[in-house]
Amino acid sequence: MDLVVEVKDLRKVYKMGEVEVEALCGATLTIQRGEVVAIMGPSGSGKSTMMNILGCLDRPTSGDYILDGQSVATLNDDQLAAIRNHKVGFVFQSFNLLSRQTALSNVELPLRYAGQMSNRRQRAREALEAVGLGDRITHRPTELSGGQQQRVAIARAIVNDPAIVMADEPTGNLDSKVGREIIALLLNLNKQRGTTLIIVTHDAAIGQQAQRIIHIRDGMVEDLNGDRK
Amino acid sequence: MNLLQLLLEALESLNSNKMRSGLTVLGIVIGVAAVIAMMAVGNGAQASILGSINGVGTNLLFVFSGARNNAAVKNPRPITMTDANAMMDLYAAPDIKAVAPVLQGNAIADFGGNTKTTTVIGVTPDYYPVRNISLLDGEFINQSNQLGRASVAVIGVDVADALFNRRDGLVGETIRIANSPFRIVGVLTPAGGSSFGSQDNEVLVPITTAQARLITRPTPDAVDTVYVEATDFSTVGAASDEISQILRTRHRTQVGLDDFTVFTQQSILSTVQNVTGVLTIFLGGIAAISLLVGGIGIMNIMLVSVTERTREIGLRKALGARKRDILIQFLVESSLLSLIGGIIGILFGWLIAFVVGRIATATGNNFTPVVGMDAILLATLFSAAVGLFFGIYPANRAAGLEPVEALRYE
Numbered sequence: 001m002d003l004v005v006e007v008k009d010l011r012k013v014y015k016m017g018e019v020e021v022e023a024l025c026g027a028t029l030t031i032q033r034g035e036v037v038a039i040m041g042p043s044g045s046g047k048s049t050m051m052n053i054l055g056c057l058d059r060p061t062s063g064d065y066i067l068d069g070q071s072v073a074t075l076n077d078d079q080l081a082a083i084r085n086h087k088v089g090f091v092f093q094s095f096n097l098l099s100r101q102t103a104l105s106n107v108e109l110p111l112r113y114a115g116q117m118s119n120r121r122q123r124a125r126e127a128l129e130a131v132g133l134g135d136r137i138t139h140r141p142t143e144l145s146g147g148q149q150q151r152v153a154i155a156r157a158i159v160n161d162p163a164i165v166m167a168d169e170p171t172g173n174l175d176s177k178v179g180r181e182i183i184a185l186l187l188n189l190n191k192q193r194g195t196t197l198i199i200v201t202h203d204a205a206i207g208q209q210a211q212r213i214i215h216i217r218d219g220m221v222e223d224l225n226g227d228r229k
Numbered sequence: 230m231n232l233l234q235l236l237l238e239a240l241e242s243l244n245s246n247k248m249r250s251g252l253t254v255l256g257i258v259i260g261v262a263a264v265i266a267m268m269a270v271g272n273g274a275q276a277s278i279l280g281s282i283n284g285v286g287t288n289l290l291f292v293f294s295g296a297r298n299n300a301a302v303k304n305p306r307p308i309t310m311t312d313a314n315a316m317m318d319l320y321a322a323p324d325i326k327a328v329a330p331v332l333q334g335n336a337i338a339d340f341g342g343n344t345k346t347t348t349v350i351g352v353t354p355d356y357y358p359v360r361n362i363s364l365l366d367g368e369f370i371n372q373s374n375q376l377g378r379a380s381v382a383v384i385g386v387d388v389a390d391a392l393f394n395r396r397d398g399l400v401g402e403t404i405r406i407a408n409s410p411f412r413i414v415g416v417l418t419p420a421g422g423s424s425f426g427s428q429d430n431e432v433l434v435p436i437t438t439a440q441a442r443l444i445t446r447p448t449p450d451a452v453d454t455v456y457v458e459a460t461d462f463s464t465v466g467a468a469s470d471e472i473s474q475i476l477r478t479r480h481r482t483q484v485g486l487d488d489f490t491v492f493t494q495q496s497i498l499s500t501v502q503n504v505t506g507v508l509t510i511f512l513g514g515i516a517a518i519s520l521l522v523g524g525i526g527i528m529n530i531m532l533v534s535v536t537e538r539t540r541e542i543g544l545r546k547a548l549g550a551r552k553r554d555i556l557i558q559f560l561v562e563s564s565l566l567s568l569i570g571g572i573i574g575i576l577f578g579w580l581i582a583f584v585v586g587r588i589a590t591a592t593g594n595n596f597t598p599v600v601g602m603d604a605i606l607l608a609t610l611f612s613a614a615v616g617l618f619f620g621i622y623p624a625n626r627a628a629g630l631e632p633v634e635a636l637r638y639e
Contacts, residue, residue, distance in 0.1 A: 057547060057632045078551045085549020092636070096544045100245050112234065113549040156548070 004163050004196050005031035010063035012049050023049040025219040036190050036197045038210035046219040051200050055166045056083045068163040085114050089157030091167040095149045097141040104137040107156045127155040147178035164196045239562040253530045257570025260520025261608045265578025267516040270585055271509025273598035278501055287462055290469055291492040292455040305488035306480045307451035315475050322471040324464040329359040330452035332436055334444040338388055340404040345391035348431050351439025359458045367400040367415030370435050378437045383415040387430040407443055465493050524615035531563050531623035542627050543635025556628040563620025571612035575605055
């Protein structure tokens with residue numbers, strides 16, 4: 001079994017003044033390389049916290065997290081930044097593109113932070129072609145439709161060949177037809193490139209298309225499709 | 230990220246809010262322009278004053294009777310013609326080239342009903358080379374005038390204008406000074422105003438004539454000032470020592486209680502240099518305050534910009550930007566603001582200095598503002614430092630944002 005995500009007994013405690021809130025209390029899960037996983041759960045279940053930690057945007061209070069063979073639970077800020085850069089691709093609900101820059105520059109951004117000097121243009125263009133926007137590379141986000149903007153964001157997520165792509169409500173700001181196209185694109189990329197895909201969603205229809213749904217409730221993981229962990 | 234890319238991105242970001250960037254830059258422009266212009270005017274004033282002092286001659290020494298700021302000197306003796314002649318001793322004073330004692334007073338000159346209050350100066354023929362006199366017309370007082378106590382005079386152009394309303398053809402005319410007739414032998418070239426009063430409103434007569442008829446002193450042989458010309462610029466110090474030595478011996482002064490003062494052109498020069506230097510720094514300092522205000526403007530705008538772009542910062546961090554990357558990004562932006570302001574400010578300050586110079590020339594003042602390399606360098610460095618210094622806090626704030634918080638920011 002080739003595990004790309006291995007989380008054991010993860011805890012995250014937030015301090016809000018005097019009160020301590022436990023957002024995650026001992027969550028454990030594994031995801032295999034190339035898998036498509038949907039993370040679902042009601043608001044306040046700890047779903048967002050789980051996503052932030054899986055995406056290395058945040059550190060757990062305690063517990064182990066091994067991403068692509070590397071333990072990341074105790075890394076410092078700069079090390080985490082490097083991990084995010086190399087191993088994680090993000091797709092956000094609100095696209096989060098830099099409006100002043102062209103689609104190509106937006107897609108190039110992770111490569112720039114990676115310190116990659118050569119063939120940056122080439123790789124960014126290939127990523128845009130992979131999401132079907134090869135003819136829109138010089139457009140700015142304001143000149144693109146919502147669906148196209150999300151495609152640019154997806155190209156940006158895959159340009160560095162990450163170990164996992166985290167999509168946080170990727171269809172939340174799109175109408176249902178375009179939303180279906182975006183999900184189809186993500187699944188297609190997973191099939192072609194073998195990129196592990198983690199989708200955080202409320203939408204049961206999207207959940208149905210995943211190979212596995214991870215339910216989070218009260219800071220714990222309920223794995224309904226597989227064994228209970 | 231390479232530097233070019235950083236600069237391009239920063240330019241793009243500043244360009245996206247032209248009005249705001251423009252106004253921020255304006256603050257720096259005004260500050261830098263003020264520094265450049267003020268320092269140029271200060272340097273120009275210094276150069277102009279020093280120039281007029283240099284025109285008098287830098288080998289020149291002045292000897293006055295009386296001590297400066299020393300009340301302990303009892304029975305000071307005046308400096309006399311004999312003292313002045315003693316300074317011409319080739320053995321006691323090898324570094325002295327010429328000596329010109331003068332006697333000075335005010336008198337009324339009149340001609341045909343026109344009168345003019347003027348400064349009468351009794352001079353020796355050596356006054357001519359020592360003070361670098363040049364004549365518009367006629368000739369200077371000569372040795373036989375001096376020996377014969379002749380009633381001859383060399384007049385300044387102000388006096389000529391007031392009495393005759395013309396400047397040429399005056400040699401041979403007779404004017405009255407303090408009711409005695411004097412024949413004009415020469416007219417001085419107009420010198421313009423100097424720091425020592427106008428040299429154009431003077432009448433020069435032989436010192437012997439002045440002693441006998443125009444200016445009386447308690448000691449008949451006394452003179453007011455002795456102008457001494459040293460052999461060279463570099464021997465002024467030695468000449469000063471020699472004069473002191475001669476006068477101490479002749480006046481039998483107590484040790485440390487000189488009853489005379491030797492003043493060199495160089496000491497005046499350094500005094501003036503000090504004063505104008507302080508003036509320049511003072512002006513520059515005031516201008517620097519406006520540069521500081523401009524810097525605070527940068528900080529303000531950068532703080533607003535950081536808040537506005539919190540989500541962008543969060544995104545960049547999510548994509549792998551390290552603290553350092555964000556810090557540099559914002560520092561480049563703030564430095565660019567101040568650098569652009571600095572460059573425009575230098576040009577603008579230059580223009581102001583140029584206009585001030587033109588106005589001064591047009592109003593007849595011989596005064597050219599000098600935009601020195603030092604001022605440009607100072608303003609550039611200072612404005613860049615302002616950009617960096619006032620950019621550090623906002624940039625640090627941006628770099629320190631937590632990615633999760635920043636992404637959630639609305």
